Amino acid sequence: MHGDITNHLPARTLLRRMFDAAIASAQPEVNIAAHLPDPAALPNGRLVVIGAGKASAAMAQAVERAWPGDLSQLGGLVVTRYGYAVPCQRIEIVEAAHPVPDDAGLVAAQRLLALAESLGPQDTVLCLISGGGSSLLPLPLPGLTLADKQAVNRALLASGATIGEMNVVRRHLSAIKGGRLAAACHPARVLTLLISDVPGDQPADIASGPTVGDVSTCEDALAIVRRCGIDLPETVRAVLESGRGESVKPDDPRLAGCETRMIATPQMALEAAAAVARDSGYEPLILGDAIEGEARDVGKVLAGLALQIARRQQPFAPPCVLLSGGETTVTVRGHGRGGRNVECLLSCAIALNGQSGVHALMGDTDGVDGLEETAGALIGPDTLRRAWAQGLKPLDQLADNNGHGFFEALGDAVVTGPTLTNVNDFRAILIERG
Structure with missing residues (x-):
């Protein structure tokens, strides 16, 4: 036959x-329902949904469709690529640029971080992360600008650097990646659902790991820049050389209430x-x-x-x-x-x-x-x-x-x-x- x-x-x-x-x-509709928290177990009956990536809007829609409780329990904000938005009832969807970030992504990242910082110990966060999140959350560290991030991103894309190497550099220039988003959510509980787009499925490399601890350092980022022959803006080099860009490490107590699950992989x-x-x-x-x-x-x-x-x-x-x-x-x-x-x-x-x-x-x-x-x-x-x-x-x-x-x-x-x-x-x- x-x-x-x-x-x-x-x-x-x-x-x-x-x-x-x-x-x-790898469609969120297929994979997400089994990983949703129990509505009855939410301390204040509310689930705050945040996230970023090319699949994040579809993930948010899948959350709403599969949610076993009242939809009024849900709210939040996710950022996706232009053209990738899908309608949601309770979760706001914002579109921004990929692979080179833009002002819309910057504003969305600022809003996302502010929402995270407003949470308390009774809050539960569902973070939806997929590939593309690095460019969609381009919030630079103090002293850096979006133009700095754009210049570095273009240079990385043309350099032949691996995705893992790119994300090491990105994590150390960001105010939201490298575990910083999870740290901002503290003391809320955080459950992150990941769709992996990276070799090896390392959570820290998916969207540059906004909710997971990072073992790499500023010196690692500088070594990649040197090896790939990337000409950094002086402001960016200063952040890395001074150590001001150091990311949140896995043993940081602010990450103690965080859980990560992989729902789709290559x-x-x-x-x-x-x-x-x-x-x-x-x-x-x-x-x-x-x-x-x-x-x-x-x-x-x-x-x-x-x-x-x-x-x-x-x-x-x-x-x-x-x-x-x-x-x-x-x-x-x-x-x-x-x-x-x-x-x-x-x-x-x-x-x-x-x-x-x-x-x-x-x-x-x-x-x-x-x-x-x-x-x-x-x-x-x-x-x-x-x-x-x-x-x-x-x-x-x-x-x-x-x-x-x-x-x-x-x-x-x-x-x-x-x-x-x-x-x-x-x-x-x-x-x-x-």
Whole structure:
């Protein structure tokens, strides 16, 4: 039966079904109800909902829909990316910019921190955090400005730094991240629900950890800046060198009443995609949910593995699907329209060199790869041939970091619109039976 399915289901259709399944598995509506506190256990009968991230509005809506008590018990404020708001009855939704922060995010972060500081020992806080929160809560430490934060953010994005390295720097320039939001909520109780978009699912790295203690230091942040060759504004350098940017540590007594739960992760998304592949007659092989590195290098490595399978049936036999997640990085050298997933995919296509029977999809589960409102793209054995027929030179496009321009010209872009969740990159390479 499986053989019949694989012979009749087009590779691109299957790849898109796997991507959609990965996204669907990480929807707040699916995961949040089991983690809500008991309304009867709230000391004053009130739950204050705060949060930030690309999925935070959908999370807030899911809280309202699943809340077993009276909706009048709920209230609060969450910040999400422009275009990602969904209607809520009791929880206010504010939109701001991502990945480079703006004034709307600054004002929202100020309001969020003020709300946290107004809470007392009888209050219970539900904090909804997902990827993107770092840019959506750009409240700088005293002495810094939003312009300083924007400059650092742009430099980090173009430097090739990993997401973990970026967040170490961000945590030490923020008045709200690195555990500071939780500290501001003290003495209220805080339950944080996380949707992970980072390799390793470390809570301190998701939105730069506003409600969890941070073991990294200002010196760690400076070391990353030096290693990545980032030219800091003098005001920013002074904050790090003086130690004024030190974050809240895990043993801080203000965090004693805090609990953190992970409700959706990249691994869960990969397992959902694997089930679709298996049902369609392909053996799913999850290579890892935390793969990092320069995007074009990761693309070449994945292509090498796919070629060995297609040509030698080693280390696996086709038909199979190679699945992976994580977050690659791009060191920007060109002037094209790029993103880490399309850069990885273009590099993969070049290395595959038209290998028959190999197709792939790579995309960001939030629907936005880089600065483009495009999730990612698809490739197949004919990708390079079609590119050359249009006068597109794949190596030149890669050198110019123009992955989006390349795949858009071929009609191979994957556009989902706002997915209202974010569990990082999704990569699937399908190898058909020869």
